[in-house]
Amino acid sequence: MNSAPISFQLTAVDGAARLGQITTPHGSAQTPMFMPVATQATVKGLTFDEVRSLGAETVLSNAYHLYLRPGARRVDDAGGLHKFMGWDGPILTDSGGYQAFSMGSLRRITDEGIAFRSHIDGSQHFFTPRSAIENQHEIGADIIMCFDQCVFSAGESSAVREAMERTHRWAQVCFDAHASSPNAGRQALFGIVQGGTMPALRAESADFITGIPFDGYAIGGLAVGETKAEMHDMTQQVCTALPHDKPRYLMGVGSPEDLVNSVALGVDMFDCVLPTRVARNGALFTPTGRINIGNRRYAEVDDPLDPACDCYTCGNYSAAYLRHLFKAREMLGPRLASMHNLRFILRLMADIRESIAAARFTKFRADFLAAYQPTDETRRQTQKHRWVAERGA
RNA sequence: GGAGGGGUGGGUGAGUGGUUAAAGCCACCAGACUGUAAAUCUGGCGCCCUGACGGGCUUCGCAGGUUCGAAUCCUGCCCCCUCCA
Numbered sequence: 001m002n003s004a005p006i007s008f009q010l011t012a013v014d015g016a017a018r019l020g021q022i023t024t025p026h027g028s029a030q031t032p033m034f035m036p037v038a039t040q041a042t043v044k045g046l047t048f049d050e051v052r053s054l055g056a057e058t059v060l061s062n063a064y065h066l067y068l069r070p071g072a073r074r075v076d077d078a079g080g081l082h083k084f085m086g087w088d089g090p091i092l093t094d095s096g097g098y099q100a101f102s103m104g105s106l107r108r109i110t111d112e113g114i115a116f117r118s119h120i121d122g123s124q125h126f127f128t129p130r131s132a133i134e135n136q137h138e139i140g141a142d143i144i145m146c147f148d149q150c151v152f153s154a155g156e157s158s159a160v161r162e163a164m165e166r167t168h169r170w171a172q173v174c175f176d177a178h179a180s181s182p183n184a185g186r187q188a189l190f191g192i193v194q195g196g197t198m199p200a201l202r203a204e205s206a207d208f209i210t211g212i213p214f215d216g217y218a219i220g221g222l223a224v225g226e227t228k229a230e231m232h233d234m235t236q237q238v239c240t241a242l243p244h245d246k247p248r249y250l251m252g253v254g255s256p257e258d259l260v261n262s263v264a265l266g267v268d269m270f271d272c273v274l275p276t277r278v279a280r281n282g283a284l285f286t287p288t289g290r291i292n293i294g295n296r297r298y299a300e301v302d303d304p305l306d307p308a309c310d311c312y313t314c315g316n317y318s319a320a321y322l323r324h325l326f327k328a329r330e331m332l333g334p335r336l337a338s339m340h341n342l343r344f345i346l347r348l349m350a351d352i353r354e355s356i357a358a359a360r361f362t363k364f365r366a367d368f369l370a371a372y373q374p375t376d377e378t379r380r381q382t383q384k385h386r387w388v389a390e391r392g393a
Numbered sequence: 394g395g396a397g398g399g400g401u402g403g404g405u406g407a408g409u410g411g412u413u414a415a416a417g418c419c420a421c422c423a424g425a426c427u428g429u430a431a432a433u434c435u436g437g438c439g440c441c442c443u444g445a446c447g448g449g450c451u452u453c454g455c456a457g458g459u460u461c462g463a464a465u466c467c468u469g470c471c472c473c474c475u476c477c478a
Contacts (some may be wrong), residue, residue: 039429060428106430119430150428193429223427227431233426251428258427274427281426281433296422326432334432377424 006142006188006215008247008268012357015176016239016266019356022058022247024142025186026082029057031247031268032356034259034349035092036342037276040065041075041085043342044276045335048087054339055346060271062363063135063144064096068118068125072138080140092142092271095132095174097167097192098252101150101224109149111166112163129170130177137183145218146174153226153234160196165222167194170207175212182367190217190249193238196221197230204278206241216247219267229296232261239266256285256348257374260365263352275345279337282326285344290372293337298323311343 005025012019020031035063036043036051039062043051051059066075078084081091100107100114108115113128114159127135131145148167171191178189191214195201210217219238222231235250242248249269250262259270282294286306291298293305301319309315313322313336325333348368355364373379 035428037429043430045432062429065429092428094428097431101428103430133475145428218428220428249428256426270428272427273429273431277429277433278426279430280431283426292424294423329432331432375425 004188004215005184005186008103008245009217010245012359013226014356014359014361015264016359017263018266018268018350019353020247020268022090022268024058026088026090026187027057029090030350030353032263032349032352033058033269034260035060035269035271035348037061037271037273038085038087039273040069041081043338045331045338046342050312050339051342052089055350056342057091058142059087060092060093060094061085061139061141062096062099063101063132063139064116064127065091066093066139067096067135068120072135076138076140082140089134090143091141092143093136093139093145094129095136095147096146097132097145097148097220098150100148101152103123109166111169113147114149125202126216129173133174133177133181133189137178137187141187143190143216144178145190146171147194147216148194148220150194150221150224151196152180153196153221153224154230155196157196157198157201160194160198161201163221164194164195164201164205166197167192168205171209171212175214176373190214190216190218190247192218192220192251193242194221195234197226197234199233199237202234202237203241206238210241210243214246216249216269217242218249218251218269220251221251223258223272228258231258232265235262235267236265242266255374256290256345257372259345259348260352260368261354264361275341276338279341280334280335282333283375284322284337285341287371289379290375292345292376293319293323294326295323306342309340309344310347311340312339313343313345349364 007023008020010018010020022029022031035058036056038059041061043059045065055073061081066072066244075081075084082088100109103116106117106119113126116125116127118125127147127149136144142345147170151163178184191209191212193205195205219235239248247268248266250267252272253262253270254272255274283290283292298319303318304314305319305322306314317336322333324338355361
């Protein structure tokens with residue numbers, strides 16, 4: 001029997017929020033943590049030196065993308081993903097299950113697995129739960145994920161149930177394939193709870209998945225189009241059903257407010273493309289909410305976007321300059337914006353951890369949410385609701 | 394001086410009698426993006442009224458004219474470009 005590839009220690013609890021540490025073959029990381037997304041073995045636009053200096057301890061990559069290019073075999077031959085991409089900290093790889101959701105018409109799902117048509121060259125590829133695990137063995141991340149089927153959470157119940165049951169069957173296959181492999185001693189495997197937005201299905205899924213002794217448990221199929229309230233309720237429900245002593249990973253989340261809210265429910269790990277994707281399109285996080293740097297109002301702001309921010313961007317450049325870079329479509333714009341957003345998120349996580357350690361997370365959360373307006377759209381809706389409420393009364 | 398071509402909304406550029414407030418692209422304004430097919434996508438973009446639906450007004454160098462109806466046809470004028478001398 002191999003010794004466990006990772007260990008998880010809880011060091012403090014504040015309400016349902018947990019402070020902990022995950023130790024992997026490539027070092028340890030404090031939780032709750034946010035993992036920047038390096039889908040194609042790169043956090044778009046940044047070097048890993050920069051990623052680390054921003055405060056990231058663990059990064060996420062994607063086995064589907066690496067399988068297609070440069071090839072899992074090639075990554076293995078290059079000495080594994082850590083060496084290949086130049087990141088010696090913990091890495092988690094997603095199996096490619098999410099691509100069952102995001103690739104739409106390019107894939108076909110059967111009980112055997114998922115047939116993908118490569119978005120790169122149109123070639124046909126077939127992923128089975130077993131092959132997805134083998135890919136991840138070759139790639140060599142510290143934490144690998146079960147091959148699941150992600151669906152639109154609030155979709156038709158029969159479709160959600162079907163995907164959930166398939167995910168369950170595949171979870172067992174993944175577990176067996178991993179447990180019987182030599183990699184079980186050096187890579188951790190997480191199971192994934194599905195079940196859409198239906199409490200009964202989530203309960204069933206959490207029960208099934210936690211029945212398999214994975215190294216950690218993930219909540220999948222959220223933040224894919226359902227309401228914030230549904231996401232919150234499902235996360236809360238699943239968290240109460242997950243074992244206390246294993247890390248809990250809410251996949252694909254999230255926005256600043258989602259992170260704060262989900263930590264309050266007991267989530268330990270997050271990943272999300274939002275900070276970097278949104279940054280590349282000119283949206284930046286600030287303590288008072290998300291803004292679009294391309295807006296006219298920043299044209300003459302010669303101070304940093306957030307003078308209190310400790311990131312490289314805010315330390316060296318004005319909002320007006322950042323806006324100019326975006327308007328001129330200069331590549332430095334997305335880079336500086338990505339650094340800012342990742343720093344914002346990673347500092348937020350550090351602040352969260354600090355507040356849990358000091359047993360004042362509840363207040364921290366309340367203060368943060370009171371100040372933070374997610375987007376202009378939500379801001380507008382909030383104002384409209386208020387207006388309608390006042391008027392209707 | 395001769396021959397020909399052309400002037401369209403911020404720019405470029407379609408449109409040659411009605412279905413045109415006028416394509417497309419750019420610029421500009423605004424929004425979105427949650428296990429990355431994304432440095433992407435969406436909406437707005439003459440003026441006025443409306444929360445919206447919608448309605449009103451004024452536009453295609455300028456001035457006249459033909460016509461039920463003109464960016465489109467005719468006349469005059471003003472500019473611009475190409476070639477020849």
